[in-house]
Amino acid sequence: MKFNTSLLHTVKPDKNSRGETIPPIYQVSAFAYDSAEQLEKVFNNKAAGFSYTRVGNPTVDAFEKRIAALEGGIGAVACASGMAAISSTLLNILQAGDEVIVSTGLFGGTIELFEDLSAFGITAHFLESVTYETVSAAVNENTKAVFTELIGNPKLDVADIGGISKACKEAGIPLIVDSTTATPYLVNPLKLGADIVIHSTSKYINGGGNSISGVIVDGGSFKWNSGKFPNFGDFAKYGIFAFMFKLRNRIWRNTGSCISPFNAYMNIVGLETLGLRMERCYDNALKLAEFFEQTDGVTVNYPALPSSPYYELAKSELSGRGGAIVTIRAGSREKAFALMNNLKYASIATNIGDVRTLVIHPASTIYTHSTEQQRISAGVYGDSIRISVGIEDAEDLIEDFAQAIAAAKI
Ligand SMILES: *Cc1c(COP(=O)(O)O)cnc(C)c1O
16 A cells, blocks of 8 residues: 555554444543443453543544554554653653753754753753764763654754664664654654654644644564663563553553544544645645745755755655755844735744644744754744745745745845
């Protein structure tokens, strides 16, 4: 099966199906049983079944199975948001005294989360560039994971997952990849050596900008019983399933990070058109990026342009695609604001992965709590605009940006 067929046909209907073409919304909190004995079994993982939607739900389960299949993982856990997916993953692995190697080009919320974790004795070591060499040099005996985005949002630096995973394997630590901006259409990080993949499914997987949500996929490739993770305790005996089992039974469940059945349903609907949407978004992004490259007064950053330092990596790792985010620099904050205010089609909004084109000035919004140094390390300048390219007609988008650039006197 090729990609688009697999989106529709990989996961077979549930055995309780009545022939519904997509999984229905089980909008309930609890599931009743005929006997106390039965509920006891479900609670103790001795019988399959659902007890309470914070812990599991058939619609959520259907979504998780689709994502696990799509990424080639042994299982997936859906979460209330992308940030819930990231925080649950980190808290499932780490304890006080642990250190994580992290790229500076991360999403602003993730950078702030690492700062929050310092209050719990967890230290993040930020690297400008996360590669085999830099990771190997930075690892020490307290390092318990490497965390990177596959295509940094909004730095648009592309991570060499093969190289980084080699360094992780040598150090005996897991590689966690936030692949939100790359999407499973471009790349399956688990196949390149990542151990855990995270998506903010609020973005491309949902595709319609209608459901905050996230997902964690476990590749089943990491051995948690090496002695390096004493906090896994009894869970270590589950071998490759230890991460998923611990996650589901402890931190994810107990922080209440579950997704709502309705949002899981919206994501299932969105997922079915992921391939069609991404194809169009990438085409539009490349056309827009090429247009900006020809335009005086703006500079453009897009990994699929030969001018990008990540061009070769995008070629080998992402089959030459660059994702659907383009960033430009307009010359000054004032010009950037004027450009944005003059756009007819692009909405000024803090989101990516919608079918409609969205623009934002990251320095004054997503990175407003960051220091100047953090912003620059994340590729965010005072005059930067991030464009999340939608599925409109490329001609209309180019015409719109051309008139806004002229109106902003750039
Ligand atoms: C949006 C985003 C997140 C956070 O996801 P939410 O669903 O907003 O919580 C994390 N990582 C990346 C790369 C994102 O773009």
